[in-house]
Amino acid sequence: KAGVTQTPRYLIKTRGQQVTLSCSPISGHRSVSWYQQTPGQGLQFLFEYFSETQRNKGNFPGRFSGRQFSNSRSEMNVSTLELGDSALYLCASSLGRDSNQPQHFGDGTRLSIL
Amino acid sequence: GEDVEQSLFLSVREGDSSVINCTYTDSSSTYLYWYKQEPGAGLQLLTYIFSNMDMKQDQRLTVLLNKKDKHLSLRIADTQTGDSAIYFCAESGGSYIPTFGRGTSLIVHP
Numbered sequence A: 001k002a003g004v005t006q007t008p009r010y011l012i013k014t015r016g017q018q019v020t021l022s023c024s025p026i027s028g029h030r031s032v033s034w035y036q037q038t039p040g041q042g043l044q045f046l047f048e049y050f051s052e053t054q055r056n057k058g059n060f061p062g063r064f065s066g067r068q069f070s071n072s073r074s075e076m077n078v079s080t081l082e083l084g085d086s087a088l089y090l091c092a093s094s095l096g097r098d099s100n101q102p103q104h105f106g107d108g109t110r111l112s113i114l
Numbered sequence B: 001g002e003d004v005e006q007s008l009f010l011s012v013r014e015g016d017s018s019v020i021n022c023t024y025t026d027s028s029s030t031y032l033y034w035y036k037q038e039p040g041a042g043l044q045l046l047t048y049i050f051s052n053m054d055m056k057q058d059q060r061l062t063v064l065l066n067k068k069d070k071h072l073s074l075r076i077a078d079t080q081t082g083d084s085a086i087y088f089c090a091e092s093g094g095s096y097i098p099t100f101g102r103g104t105s106l107i108v109h110p
Helices: none
Strands: A005-007 A010-013 A019-024 A031-038 A042-050 A053-057 A064-068 A074-078 A087-094 A109-113 B004-006 B009-013 B018-024 B031-037 B043-050 B055-058 B061-066 B071-076 B085-092 B104-109
Touching (some): A042 A074, A074 A087, B004 B085, B009 B018, B018 B104, B031 B061, B031 B071, B043 B061
Parallel strands (some): B009 B104
Antiparallel strands (some): A005 A019, A031 A087, A042 A053, A064 A074, B031 B085, B061 B071
């Protein structure tokens, strides 16, 4: 069974640009969560989608947005990029029907802002 | 809010046992997880334990849970250099989103 797939693996952007990251969950998983990982802040939750609806949201500004498609694939978008947005962005999927189902992570997209 | 605490570093010699500790505050935690992150990769689910269990063993991994003290540990027997990684403890207490610790960097010396 294929794992969680994130594309692209690496991205370099400049301040002010916008970026879209993609995540394909494990087949059958309907919940997709996004996290930002930095050395200083650790793993921070961005948002979670289930059945094309945002079900949970973390504490990030509106520049960070996401969506989920009917096949459960998800994208996240960051607009007006800032230097502080440089991070590893991780996607995780789970069955999502009830809480406590473990999340399975992709290898992430490394975003560098110049 | 809920909090999960881990020590930042652990250094062991190859062949010894490693014990990584974690404490959490949410008394309604139902599942507790251990993840491993190797350089350049995402988090790999190692094992998880339901809160009504005290112990779970899976090959070289042993998870111990003291629910009264809200303390979770991961023991790795016969630690190898390939076990060098960051280990994350996480708990979920009825939320769809687990709370993660900051991670413990395990360094294994030959």
